[in-house]
Amino acid sequence: MMTGAPDPEPIIENGVLIGHEGDLFLAGGRHEVLRFMRGARLSPRAVQTLHDNIVRRQVMAARHNARFLQIVAPEKYVVYPENFPIPDPGFMAQAYLEAGHDDILYPVDLLRRPRQGRSYWQTDTHWTPMGLVAMAERIAQEAGIPSATIEAVASDLVARLTVEGNFIGDLGRKLSPPRSEPKKVLPRHPGIVVHENGIGHDFTHPVNDGRLILVESPRAISDRILLIFGDSYLFHGLDILSRFFRRILFTRTRFFHEEMVEAARPHLVVSQMAERYMASVVSELASEELV
Numbered sequence: 001m002m003t004g005a006p007d008p009e010p011i012i013e014n015g016v017l018i019g020h021e022g023d024l025f026l027a028g029g030r031h032e033v034l035r036f037m038r039g040a041r042l043s044p045r046a047v048q049t050l051h052d053n054i055v056r057r058q059v060m061a062a063r064h065n066a067r068f069l070q071i072v073a074p075e076k077y078v079v080y081p082e083n084f085p086i087p088d089p090g091f092m093a094q095a096y097l098e099a100g101h102d103d104i105l106y107p108v109d110l111l112r113r114p115r116q117g118r119s120y121w122q123t124d125t126h127w128t129p130m131g132l133v134a135m136a137e138r139i140a141q142e143a144g145i146p147s148a149t150i151e152a153v154a155s156d157l158v159a160r161l162t163v164e165g166n167f168i169g170d171l172g173r174k175l176s177p178p179r180s181e182p183k184k185v186l187p188r189h190p191g192i193v194v195h196e197n198g199i200g201h202d203f204t205h206p207v208n209d210g211r212l213i214l215v216e217s218p219r220a221i222s223d224r225i226l227l228i229f230g231d232s233y234l235f236h237g238l239d240i241l242s243r244f245f246r247r248i249l250f251t252r253t254r255f256f257h258e259e260m261v262e263a264a265r266p267h268l269v270v271s272q273m274a275e276r277y278m279a280s281v282v283s284e285l286a287s288e289e290l291v
Helices: 033-037 044-063 093-098 108-112 129-142 147-159 258-264 275-279
Strands: 016-018 024-026 067-073 162-167 181-185 193-196 212-216 225-230 247-252 268-274
Touching: 033 275, 044 067, 044 093, 044 258, 044 268, 067 129, 067 275, 093 275, 108 129, 129 147, 129 181, 129 268, 225 258, 247 258, 268 275
Parallel strands: 067 268, 225 247, 225 268
Antiparallel strands: 016 024, 162 181, 193 212, 212 247
């Protein structure tokens, strides 16, 4: 029996995998995304450690009368498999989900159908304004804000989406020449006050662990307080979230800090991680790294 020709090797330039329809995907970096795309899986020990971390976070949040939500931001190729040149790719969250753990929000379906346009930039690994609106709606629901109020704010945001110039994402700037796309923007939320601890964003060293941001939003639609332990995915959504939450405290960290829950007294604590960070699971009770 004759078989079809093997699938061609994907084109990878400077750690960027070139997809279809203008989509770029992360393939390089220390998190070995390409290895998982090709079938590698998280070890059972890493899966258990992540689950133990999440259970511990739930307990600590509840101790301070706060709800808790763990979000894993899917890699873009999981949301747009039709534009990904590797057939039937694996993904890091697969082993965790198949273990039966239901304590994470892995919002693939939500991000496949935002209110308008795409949820991920073509030239970047992160969420577009529409992806951020979708995530902000889901977070606001978790905080108990009325659905009708959330719907009104989200609909207004979508109606005011505009295109202003071009955007070169974190993947697009790795190519030569750089690749850009139309820059879709939402109006800034008026009246917010932002305080930072001085650790700014730097594309040369984009880790920024320890960055702390306080957003005061007196015109928010609720009096809820939100505490986020996260990374750049939700950092980019702080302005949108400020429409829903009176106060937001964001810290760039991989860990859960109970003392901040005690100090901030939030209604909701969100712990958010990019899916690729699942490749380096660290127990919050030990310093050992598990892969």
